[in-house]
Amino acid sequence: MKYTVVLPAAGSGKRMKADKNKLLLELFGKPIFIYTLEVFQRDPNCESIWLAVKEQEQPLIEELVEEYGITKVAGFAAGGAERQDSVRACLEMIPACDVVLVHDAARPFIEPAVISRLAEEAAASGAAIAGVRVKDTIKKAGSDIITETVERENLWIIQTPQAFDYALIKKAATAAFEAGYMGTDEAMLVERLGHPVKIIESNYENVKMTTPDDLIYGRAILESRVQEEQE
Template sequence: MFERKKRPFVSAVIVAAGDASRMEGIDKQLLDIGGVPVVIRSILAFEQSRKVDEIIVVTKKESIPELNRQVREFACDKVKFIVKGGDSRQQSVFCGIQCVDERCAYVAVHDGARPMVLTDAVDGCIDDAVEYGAALLAVRVKDTIKAADAQNMVERTVSRDNLYSAQTPQIFEIGLYRRAMQMALDRGTDYTDDCQLVEAAGQKVYLSQGDDSNIKITTPDDIPFAEALLAQREGNFL
């Protein structure tokens, strides 16, 4: 008989510690989309995955009590820790990484402000990370891209054949991520993108198939757009 290969232990780190500078001071993570807070929708995509074993949420100190309440209300049983973030995204992810279970083999880093991510996409990205060591959700760029000079004049049109928009989750073998993080700390560099962190350490990252609906909530206008996407997904057309 063939021995069934054991599934790797996967930890998800949900980063929800932004300063809301583009949300007119509103904490976007706690806003509702279809009756469910943004960050909870993000968490639930991982909660519902059979390939994710635990979730660590990184947020602002003042948001921890309310987020604790919401996690209980929506039965997010895989959430093991809710911790305070750092002064930058990289530092916040590091805070989450410090809390993962010792059995963790792969870590999935996801923006708490991407509430529309699909569990199937998360699972596919995990599979690709296991195969390639590192993977992220991404979609092909559809718009025509222009490169400009210092005077804001078009210099050239950039071919979009090999251009992709990066999304999250971004998923890595934990040893690789820790080595890349230590290298960044040693160099004093601070990246806003986790793939950029591991790329700087010499690791190639696989582009896993994303979805255009996996938008990031950045401004107040994104909330009604997300609600429209949700209505379309659930078949509740007006």
Template sequence: MKVSVVLVGAGLGLRMGGSVKKPFMQLHGKPVFLHTLERFSQCDKISETILVVSENDIENLREQWQSNLDTFKVKKIVPGGKRRQDSVYNGLCHIDRNADIVLIHDVVRPLIKKEQIEAVINKVKETRAAILAAPMKATVKEIVSDFCIKRTVPRNTLWMAQTPQGFERKLILEVFDKFKNSEFEFTDDSQMVEHAGYPVYIVPGTDENIKITTPEDIRLAEALIRK
């Protein structure tokens, strides 16, 4: 069985402020993206990784980090697109045609665990489509346009989607081919698969699999690494 990984890090990272994009922010002595690559390289089931970044970052990556990329099974660096789904599609176009399963992961989720990666892979074997997610703990309010609360949403069936999101290769390629020119902006890959009418299953994860979007997230990630 062959498993390919598409690591997506082509966003502008504007929410962080400053001039350093999120994948290249320093975390515990090295860039965020290297932590993520290292975590995936610990999983023996993965045969290759496609790294999707902004076109402006490719040359710098190759100049500064090529030895690390080779160590962590990075087969190719490809430029991202205008939207996240465009970036993912660009990555999918370069995966091994003999791959059985594809994992799609936000490169700015550097605290993913080997056991979680393997759990998603195993669930995809059973179901064709599975994502890591954490149960909703907060009380969620639905509001109307003037910020007046319309209702409290029952949280017992609510889960917060994370990555990796895993799919049978043939399935995810079929779905992306179907919607690649769609004007609708999908917020994650599983939404696109759901939209195509396929069931997607959840693998329970934890809140520690954070996505680096703010300076506070960097500080939290530092604390979690030291824990």
């Protein structure tokens, strides 16, 4: 299933304890966001890539996109104060299409098979998101006292990509903006309209590079994948 992908890339390095956008940090000499873009560059079903970036970082990001041969980048939108603002800015720019994926530029290890399943499901039902099942015991607490042990059978850790019918996500984003509603992901905006969202099981390697510990994990994943390719 053909799709267009939107990548909000206007974040900061605060939780990464870096003095610059965490996406510009390198793993084995390559910026994190380039690994992410390369996944979609290689996917024949990806028709175009749209990035939401900080105005002052756009020249550098454009330079890196050209340096690494990412030819599917079709345009840049101005990153907003919140992720939701950045995604909406991209949605307002991209031409009408069938399926739109929204993906964290800081998740460089998404598997092509998961992307394909998400796009197919979004085309069929309108909305699908990636996730993995919770493995740990989850407890609710008031202050530091446990009030409930939550049954984890029906709990999921939600990731990206999140895939949607183009008209549906445009409608959801516009409705949220007009109502002053801020969600934590795009699925919340669609859920708010009463539209069902399907979860597609992903894998635990699809981690978001957020803190210094994640960089350690990211290096380990890359080393493992290189070793697998050599065997």
